[in-house]
Amino acid sequence: MKVAKVVLKDAEKMKSLLLEQGMLNCNFLPSTDSEHIYFPLLEDELPDYVEIVEREMQAKQKKVTVDDLMSEFLSKEEMQLIPRSQEMIGDILILEIPDQLIYKEKEIADAYLKSSHTAKVVVKKTAIHSGQFRTRGVEVLAGEDRKETTHLESGVRLFMNIEETYFSARLGNERLRIAKLVKPNEEILVMFSGCAPYPLVLARHTEASKIVGIELNFQAHTFAIMNRDMSKEFYTRVPLINGDVRVEVPRLKEKFDRVLMPLPKTSEEFLDVALPVVKSGGIIHLYSFLNEKDIVNEGQNILDLCEEMGFEVELINTVKCGQHAPYVFRVCYDIKVY
Ligand SMILES: C[S@@+](CC[C@H](N)C(=O)[O-])C[C@H]1O[C@@H](n2cnc3c(N)ncnc32)[C@H](O)[C@@H]1O
Structure with missing residues (x-):
């Protein structure tokens, strides 16, 4: 040529x-x-x-896509059953395999592994997030036989076993949204801190003077300590406590400029713990899973609940920060406490 x-x-x-x-x-x-x-x-x-x-030249290899590979063993109709976007935590790809395709799950997992540049392990979800620790079950289908990985988010390294702690990579933007709201020298409390994504992203991206994390699940807390201690700069600014927020928060005998409550489904049950430790003019970020049609009403319910407890509050923002199911969103209510 x-x-x-x-x-x-x-x-x-x-x-x-x-x-x-x-x-x-x-x-x-x-x-x-x-x-x-x-x-x-x-x-x-x-x-x-x-x-x-x-001169003779070598043709470029066409990148083989997961659809190219799956079309060898699945029909078009079967391929449409597989969700388009799959979750990736570190180098572990988490597949949702519909029941009708379980009989081809290994081939599907191999196709994802072969076509991905970054995945070294492919797992399938075997149980949804549940229980007090909000953990889920996964089974390795292809690649290396492990459930541990290091996820990089906004300049922070988070090591974890994806079955032993809750973690959602899809919350990365929401964590940065909160970081943008933080002013220098704020003192922040992160209830339900898991393996510490919120505390560490806030520590990296803000000038908060202190970010306390409290987590009940000992395994998640252990990963949180490891993740924090990877960086010297976090050590003194991010105290991490293993325990129940209901017991540990009153024990701190401190007030905070900002309190995060990332426990969708039951956050409201802990408002009686959070409200008394917010400084006047401080903010609570409370997360919930809601059907779109209920978002406004639930906002009002939360305000009523705070007022019944004797606190003057104002809803300053309602943010949809992810879709959980059709019409169901993860919502964050930003609430100012006077
Ligand atoms: C939805 S996860 C959020 C974890 C983390 N903030 C994140 O975004 O990855 C909620 C966490 O709250 C913890 N948890 C549940 N009840 C708790 C309690 N009473 N006190 C402290 N932590 C609790 C669970 O173990 C779980 O790790």
Whole structure:
């Protein structure tokens, strides 16, 4: 085929020019010898500012997609049953396999493993998040036989076993949203802190002076300590406590500028613990899972509940921060306490 013969020192400049003029044949790979690089060309119009020679070139391998691989053993209808977006925690890909396709689950997992650049393990969910610790069951289907991984979020490393602690990679943007609200020297309480994603992302991205995390699940707390201690700068700013917030919060005998309550479904049950430790003018971020039609009413219910407990509050923001199921959202109520 016709290629442009370019001295090595001009490689970048010439590549940009050929690309800009639409003359580079991107279906083939460039090749080199000791002094030159050879750029494959589209043959309809050849550049007149470079030496053109004939040379055998290697075609680029077309990237094999997961759909290409699955189409070898699943029908179109079966492929449509597989959710389009799969969750990835560190290098573990978490598949949701519909019941009708369980008989092909290993092949499906292999297809995901082969077509992914980053996944080293593919698991399927065997049980949804449940129980007091909000943990879930997973089973390894392909790749390395492990459930531990290190997830990188907003410059923070989070090591965990994905079956022993709750963690959702989909909350990364929400954690950054909260970080943007934090002012210098704030003191923050993160109830239900898990393996410490909120405390550590806030520590990395804000000038808060202290971020206390409280977590009941000892395994999750142990990962939190490991994650915090990976970075010296977090050690003194992020005290982490293993215990029940109902017992540990009153024991702190402290007030906070901001209290996070990331325990959707039952956060409201802990408002009596959170409200007394918020400084005047401070904020509570309370999370809930709600059907779209109930979001406004639930906001009012929460305000009524706070007022019944004798606290003057104002709902300053209601944020949808993820979809949980059709029409069901994870919602954060930002509540100012006077
Ligand atoms: C939905 S998870 C959130 C974990 C973490 N904040 C995150 O975003 O990954 C809720 C966490 O609250 C913990 N938890 C439940 N009840 C608790 C309590 N009474 N006191 C402290 N932690 C509790 C669970 O073990 C679980 O790790």
